[in-house]
Structure formats: C-alpha cells, structure tokens
Amino acid sequence: MHDNRALIEKRLNRVLNQRLKPAVHRSVAPVRLSVWHVDGGQGEPVPPSEALPGGPAVAEGRYQPADVGLRWGPAWGTSWFHVEASVPAEAAGRRVELFVDLGWENRFAGFQAEGLVYRPDGSVVKGLNPRNLWVPIADPATGGETVDLYIEAAANPKVDHGDTPFAATPLGEKSTAGTAPIYRVNRVDVSVFEQDVWELWQDLEALGGLMLELPDGEPRRWQIAQAIERSLDALDLQDLAGSAAAAREPLQPALGKPANASAHRISAIGHAHIDSAWLWPVRETVRKVARTTSNVVQLLDEHPDMVYAMSSAQQYEWIEQHRPEVFKRVAEHVAGGRFVPVGGMWVESDTNMPGSEAMARQFVYGKRYFLERFGIETEEVWLPDSFGYSAALPQLVKLSRSRWFLTQKISWNKTNPFPHHTFWWEGIDGTRVFTHFPPIDTYNSDLSGRELAHAVRNFRDKGAATRSLAPFGWGDGGGGPTREMIAQAHRTADLEGSPRVAIESPAAFFTAAEDEYAAAAPVWAGELYLEIHRATYTSQAKTKQGNRRSEHLLHEAELWSAAAAVHGLVDYPYDDLERIWKLVLLNQFHDILPGSSIAWVHREARDAYASVTAELETIVETAQNALARASSADGGSDTVVFNAAPHERHGVPAFGAGVAAAAEPVRCAPVDDGYVLDNGVLRVVVDERGLLTSVFDVGADREVLASGSVGNLLQLHPDLPNEWDAWDVDEFYRNTVVDLVDVDELSLVADGSSGIATVRVARSFGASTVVQHISLSAGARRVDISTDVDWHEREKFLKAAFGLDIRAGQAAYETQFGHHYRPTHENTSWDAAKFEVCAHRFVHLEEPGYGIALVNDSTYGHDVRRAVTPGGDTTTTVRLSLLRAPRFPDPETDQGAHTLRYALVPGAGIDDAVREGYAINLPERVTGGAAVEPLVTVNGDGVVVSAVKLADDRTGDVVVRLYEARGGRATATLTAAFDVTAVEETDLLERPFERDALQGVDEGQVSLRLRPFQIVTLRLRR
C-alpha cells in the first residue's frame, strides 16, 4: 500500500485550523456596541460601580456608540464596552453564546488584552481571554432573549514577544508606553455554538495529536490515519455543521480502543500559573486573578468532573477584597472540593533570598488564610516556577504541617537534566519531603498529544513508578483551563497509545504516588539549584535591599514591641505587623524579589519598602522609648544601646539595652601614599590605589590576603546574556574584566581617636562614580566597607573581590535557618554550573584551624573560586555581586545611587560568621534611658534566636523561634524575664506540635536539645 500519511496529516491540519475551528461559532445576530474609554482610554481601572448602570458613566452618558473595527486601548488603559442584542428566533433550541474578539492573537495567551464580563447588576459572568472568546447566553435558547452585558477590557500590552526578543522596551511604565491604541475590535456577535463541529474538532485533535507521537512502525498510527481520512471524506466543507456528526462516526472505533495495560497514568489538574506581578503591575494581577477564577467557576459549574488547583493566599484575598461576588462562588466550589487551595504560602515566593523568618511567615500567613477562610489544611507546597529551591525548605514544609512538594522549574536547567521526577527531597537538617517534578515540563499544559507523549517519554521514574501530574490551563492572562482541554482529558482517559489521563486533585495524585513509590523513591539531598536565572540574586538591587532591611526591621519591631507589651508599656501592634508582613511577603514573589519584572513593579516595590521602613522605624522607636523610660524611672544612663541581635555586643546582652563599653582608640598612620589601620586585633593596609593590600590577623600571626592578591577590588564585567536579561548571567561574562584601580581621591576621614578609623576612596569609571569608606573599629575582628555607587552603566556587572590566603574545598553559604556547602572547584558539570550562587548574610571559608567570613547587608549573589599561587599555595577568591544593569524588562534597571555594606571577618569560625552576619544587618540603636533586661535569654553554643514575638492568636503568649546554626548537636537553656506558666513546642503556625527539642522546665529555665539545624518554635504561656 502506498504511504499517504503525510498527505492526511497536512489535510487534517488545514481543515482543522482553517475550517472547523472558525465554524464553531455561527453568527446569528449583530450587537449594539458602545464604549467608554476611561480617561480617554488611559485611565487607571475604576470600580465596576462607576461603569455599570447606577454609576456616573451611564448616568452622564459617557458611553459612545461604537462598531466592529474600533481601535481601542492605549497600553495599560481600560475601556468598558456595553453590548446589547437579542437572540433571534432561528437560534431557538440551540446553545447561544456571545462571541467576542477584542483583537487577540492566537498565541502568547497570557500576555495580551483581557476582559471581564458583567451583568448590569454587577454580577460577573466570566472572563474573556485570547483563547477563551465566548460568553454563555442561553442553553437552549428559546429565541427573543435579551443580551445586556458590560465588558471591562484591559489593554495590557505585549511587553515581550516582538520581533526582537528581550529588547529594551518602554512598555513597562505607563508614562513611557505611548498613547496610541494598540488593539482593534475584530468581532462581537450573537452566535450559535455548533456542538457537533466542536465535538469533531475535539475528536480530531485527540486522535491527530496522538497519531503524530506514535512510532512509524506502530499499526495504531496507521489505523488512526485511515480513520481520520475517512472522517475528512465524510465532512462536507460547504456544510460543516450539517455533516460534522457523520464525520465523527469513522473516528469512534479508534477513540474506543482502550489504553495499554501498562500505560502511564497522568493526574491532570486544572491550573493557571498567575504571576503576582511580572510584565504587568500588581494592580493588573488583581484583575487577572478575577478574570481567570471567573472562567474557572463557570467551567466547574458546567463540568462536574473538573478540578482546579490555585495557590497563593494573597490571590484569594485579592478576589475577596475586590470581587466579593466571584469570591463567594470560589468559596462554594472550595467547599465542594473541586476548587482546591494549594501551596500553603502567601505567594509563590522566591526561595533563594527570603530570610529565615520571612520564609517561615510565607507558610504561616498562607496556611492560616486557607484554614480561616475554608477550614482547609493545605498539604502540598506548590512552587512550579520559582528560580531554584533552598535546602532549608523541607524542614519548613514539615513544620508548616505540609507533606508534599511540587516544582516544575528544574526542567529549565541549561546543563544537567535533573535525574528524578518523583523523589524524597532532603533538607539541611535531614528532613525529607515527598516531591514531584512533573515530567510534562510545563505548568501551562493544554493536554495535547505532544505534551502527554513527552510526559511519558521523559518520566525518569518509569519502571518503578507509574504516575505523574500535569497542571493544565493557560496561565497569567490566559484565562486558565478551557473546555477544549477538558475534552482532551476525557478522550485520553482510556485510549490506546496514550497515557491514561484522569482529572483529579493534587492530593489524590500525591497519595497514590506515595503509596506506590514511597519506599523505593530516590533521595536528593540539598538545594534544588536552578542552572539558569543566576542573575536574579543581583538584578534590581533596591528591591533586594528593601527586602533585607524590611526583614530585619520586622524582627526589631516584633522583639521590642513584645518586650514593651509584656511589661504593659505598649499595645502590641498586631494589625500593623500583619499588614506589613503581608506586603513584604508579596514583594518576595518570584518575579519581584528576583528583579525580573517591569519598571512599574520595581518602582512600586521601592515605594512599598519606603513606607514599610517608615512605619517599622516608628514602631521600634515607640517600643524602645517606652522600655527605656520605664527602666530609667529607677535612675539610669543618658544613653543606652539597644541590641536587637541574638548575640551579646559591646557588653550589651542580646535583646537587651545597656551602656556600651567605651571604645579604645584605633591606631592609624600614613604609609607609602596609603594608610595603615591597627586596632590590635587586625592591622590593615590600604594602598595608594585604595585597595586592601594586607589584612594581618595579629593574634593568629597570619596574613589573610593571598600573596599577590588584594582585598576589596571592584571589578567590572560586560554582561549581555544571550536571553532573559534581568534573569541570566552567562558564564562567558568572566572572560572579560576591568579592575577599577584608578583613584580620584584617597583620604583619612576618621583618625581612630573616637574608636574608629576610616579611609575614604573615591573613583570614577564609565559614567559612574563610587565612594568607599573602609573602616576599622576598636576591638573589632572585622574590616567594614561601605560603598556608595552612583551607577550609570549599561549591561555591566560590578563585583567586589577578596583574594584570600585560605585553602577551602568548599564554602558555606547562609540560607534560611542555617547554611549549606558548595564546592569551590568545577570538577563536574553540576559543580561548574554553580558559577554564580546565592547566600544570605554570610559566606564562610575554612581550613583546619582558621576561617574567614565575608558578611553583607544587602547582597545575595556571590562567586567563589580557588586558585594556586606560583609559590604553590591554594587560595580562594570570594566575590560579592553588587550591581547589574540589564535592559529587559526594565530598561533603567539599577540606574542611580546605591549604598551597599559588607565586611571581611578574619579568624572567623562558623559561629562568628553567623554572629557578624546578624550584626551588620541589625545595627545597634542608641537612645536615652537606662538598661533594659532582655525579655528572653538563650544560652547554648550555636543556638540562635530568630524571632521573639507575641502569639498571633493574640492571647499575649510569647513565641520564641530558635535554631541550631552550626550544623551540629546542641543544648541550650532559655530564661524569660516574666512569669511563664507553661511552655510548649509548636509548629510554625504556633499550634501544639509533638516534637522532641523541649527537655523540661525547671525554676523558669527551659532546657532544650537540638539536632543539627533544627528549628524550634516555643510558646511561653504567661
């Protein structure tokens, strides 16, 4: 027989796309269209009450008649359309829908204009999206029904997806995006929904998609081709609706063949990955979520077997606040079990950079929302899209009482394919979480034959495991799952050659997967490092800094407010702290904190951090003043120092206030056109180029800098990645470097007599200037460097390098509640891929007997490499990634003034690294008054307190969270400065939790025993 399959495949493609799909909606009546462009189309969104009947827009006649062909929508504008029509008699007995094409392209589903359809009374019908262009009118129609609907249309521009990908664009700010309309109304009419045509489309889609994935030698492929040809022969192209039913008949035997006995199983779950901000501002996400969930509840109404999973408590709260009517329908379907809250986090946050407490609070606020609103304990942590996953997460997942973890992003690795799809993920403390990484390699599946077949082929655990998960639905502004996707799931439920697809909840998947594979699943220990998007540790420095400062201010605000409230001096600011936490958590979303959003988003993040800072400073000041005044009633000093760090400093206890020990002078002398600073602990030489040429540890009698190397060398690299500008730094950036060694001015600005010696170094390069202050304080084992940069470079990467005389095979990087190691060599492709990595407050290097730390107050990106000197010494160079200047998606990224602080800590053990990391982020505060006793005191080597606060349930109980910070076993005692009636160990949400750290309470002393990196939350009842 001749092979005519190619002919059939091309015929199917043309008939399906050019004839069948356009024939689903048969226009039966025109509409009367009118439009109100809010503020000429450039206005910010208005509440629906302003646009709907009863509001001023209708009353004042702002709606103007319009026709198909109307140009609308300057970028970011809003236009309201009013659609009126009546259903003609000829449509009686048929399903009738309004068909709306506001000017969409049939690609980039999430990244164009969108609409939300309202009835005149303000109730919501559904969303309109590029692949979801219909509104239900009547099913079946009787004829004569009146159509009276309003569409709130958002002219969201296509920020990327031009001819030149990742090109600098002005579209990311309304002020620069232009005023010309960018959309055209293509079609609005009353249509009959041709059910048979649609069903035939679904049959052909399912069989055609499967056919193309089957091996050439497989009889099934040939049989399907024959069935498709007979179907197309039966289809009358002049009468598609009239012949579609007959054309379906030849396909039914092929559709009826059951799946193979060993077919892979796919748990399909409706989903829409909606980035909480990205190529649009937060205010648009509020509307995107409402549109998509409106589509979803409509779909759930019509399809009783449909299940949808949505993460991010923040997004539920947006619907609750902005579209209560939609929220009510969501809540009904949540109660019915088919709208499934997942994730248990406030947002799908980044997990590399959020600090310890913030990472914990993502779970606290997320899970508590779902518990309070719906009574649901979410158990699956849902992070398909974040840029790598911290090794601290497994313990936090477990302590939040979640059981499972889902990620998708690791499929983006550029170098090493991840070896498992279902596995136990082990964190730094040894906690293991059952984890799934869907082999379908997308969190926006359309359940096409191609994607289903890829999932089967790609699944690395087949043989031992039989099932995987597939999230389906258009994300972002795409509108979520569609009825077409549900149709594909139905047709592939039991189909020869296809995996078996079942629509079911994530919990159903995880339970079944754990049942069959828990005992045999492989273990992956440590972080899930993402081998792409490594520049997200650095881009948008102000966002990073705002996050770091806010996290530490929140710690101070909780600590001092708790202390003052326990003593009855202030009311604990529960509401303010909750609101501020939620704002900080929102800005940890995986396109905000990583710096990968448009200018609008980062401008708003900077504003949010400024307001958070001002509020928190006031809270801290109020509490400290109350505490200092109360204690000065018994007589005290005029100046006291508040120490919010979890370690004693200058004689002032952790979490207390007292008079700091007087500072000794620091010796300081000019030498060879430079300076020598000497505090008896360290002797530091700043040469005529402003570089550290010697850092001598007096007690250890050793030089810290490598021979022939320097410290604090600023290095400038060209930095144009091949794609994903704000996200990526490509390895080749290292091939070209300029050392910034020319000095404009070198001067001594503090001579050491007051206890600090400071050298000022001013440089200029390109269009930028940098002023650094290098300081040595009395008694300090720390060289402090404060860097003021006025940054006007484009596509450059600025690093600060320290060549250290230390032989370290690995470096310790701080993460949440501990640290983890990465090698300093590039032996394997896995090691080499980690050429840029994330750390929190410290990086620590150690050889037997000696360690060095580098601590920072706002930097996350680092690289550490080793070298061998001509003399044979193995040395290690540590670099901080200070600033970048990518031009997409924000063309002005990081332009302007920045102040960044970091410090070199010679002779540091891991304890010292932890301590100095806290110290540089929690500067002492000086105020009037007298000494303040700490509210709680914890004694125990390596045990660090991360939070002191009042319980969220507002009982007045004090909650203390602490952790073992060295990676070893530890014992500790906790003493409170108030009467404690009972102590219990809790989960992150401060609920009683059976744990093992609490050993007993004796005369007010709480004894604890901790495993390596164990996190313990204690509730102290008063």
Ligand SMILES: [Zn+2]
């Ligand atoms: Zn995302």
